[in-house]
Amino acid sequence: MRTSIAFFACVSSVLAQAPSLTDLIASQPDLSTIGAALGSVPDLAETLAGLSNITILAPTNSAFEALLAQEDTPESVAVNSSDMQAIAAILAYHVLNGTYVSSDFSETPAFVSSLFLPSFDGSIRTNVTDGQNVGLLLDGENATILSGELKSANVIEADIQAANSVTVHKIDTVLTVPRNASTTLSKVPDVEVTAALGALTAASLVETIDSVADLTIFVPNNDAFTTAASAFANASIETLTNVLTYHAVTGAVAFSSDITNTTVKTVNGNDLTLSVGVDGTVYVDNAKVVLANIILSNGVAHIIDTVLNPEDEIENPTPAATPTPAFPGATAIGTDVPYTSALGAAPTAGTASSAPAPTPSPSEFPGAAVQVKGALGGAVIGLGLAMML
Incomplete structure (x- = not known):
């Protein structure tokens, strides 16, 4: 018992000596950009000081310099134009x-949730209810942060x-805020x-997949559509939408x-039947996830290698050694990739693009992790983060 008391007393002593977040950042020369922000924006310092059990992914000065050198990303445009709402969203993602x-x-x-919530209303937005996600990965010996557009x-x-159980990791790149589905998949x-993008365009579903909240979508690659081309040669808009x-x-995400x-x-x-192979590979009905x-x-x-057929009835969630084709008898038609001609075409009356997009309804996703924000929701909205740079 004495040993336990001594141990916890030691831990308490160490925690009590941890510097405040402001003092910690001020002591790091390569975080002087963030330090200047905390000195110039008292509301930001006060807000962060009131948070506990958070992790801050702090880009170094050189990371912000590299961002400023870019010309055509939403992050660089936001910073260079002093778009304070967008900058607030970017930093909340960290x-x-x-x-x-x-x-x-x-x-x-x-994949863990950040403080970047749908309540951020500006040019850079999210529609993930529990907070936009960031991936944590050990790549060899490197601790890596995964963000939008498969960037890291x-x-x-x-x-x-820092005090209040705040952990800071310095990172070498400003994270890429995730874009909408059509932009990302392109x-x-x-x-x-x-x-797939052409088919979504033809069925007037692009706006829906770009905006609906908490989406998990399985996207067939071009080979999948080409292999099943004959099944869609005379498909109606209703069939394609289905x-x-x-x-x-x-x-759920x-x-x-x-x-x-x-x-x-x-x-x-x-x-839809989901299954996981012994090697960890994810299967969706008869399709294999080739990029998750x-x-x-x-x-x-998630990118898959087969177009899924809603008429299939998959009863066994275990991946089969030789899966049954989703569209039996379907073949390629020449060398053309189906639906790519729909990309960039303006909608006209009577065509596939004039069909109304369905309104998705929420559904539960068994096994999906639910992350709770508690009292953190929207805590850093509206702070003058543009001054950070």
Whole structure:
């Protein structure tokens, strides 16, 4: 008992000696940009001082300098134009709701919520109810932060402790705030999904997938659409819409680590079967996830290798050694990639693009992690963060 008392007394002593966040940042020469902000914006210092059990991903001075050198990203435009609302959103994305130390990073990415909430109303927005997500990954020996557009930043100094159980990690890059689905999918490296984007355009679903809250969407790649091209050669808009909405689940943002052997209700009302192989590969009905965890402004996208068929009835959630084709007998038609001609075309009456987009209804996603904001919601809204730079 004496040993336990002595131990906890020692811990309490160490915690009591931890510097305030303002003092800690002031003591770090390579965080002087943030330090200047805290000295110039008392409301920001007061707000951060009132928070506990948070993790701050602090870009270094050189990280902000690199951002300012860019010309065409929402982050650089926001900073260079002193868009205070957008800057507030960007910085809120760098504050994690919870304490995450370096030992919490692993080879399996963990996606955690930030203080960037839908209540931020400006040019840079999110529609993830529990706070926009950030990925934590151990890449070799590097603690890595995953953000929008599959971008990443490295932790260059970890586990700097401040008072109130605040952990600071210095990072070498300003995080990329996730964009909407259509913008993000048009930039996915090494995976072509123009057929899916064209199909969504033809069915007037782009605005829906870009805006609906808490979206998990499974996006077939071009090879998947090309292989099944004959099945869509004479498909009506109603049929196409039915197929596409079978690829989407709303009501929860489910990353690969959240998925278990289960079924979920899709936007079109049918049940979708999810399963996980012994090697951790995720399967969706007969499709394999070939690229997982693309963070979107309103959720997450997973790229799959097969177009899903809502008429399929998959009863066994265990991946089959030889899966049954989703569209039996379907073949490619020449070398053309289906639906790509719809990209960039203006909607006209009587065409696929004139069909109304359905209104998705929320559905539960078994196994999805639920992250609670508690009293942190919107805590840094409206602070004069533009002065930070």
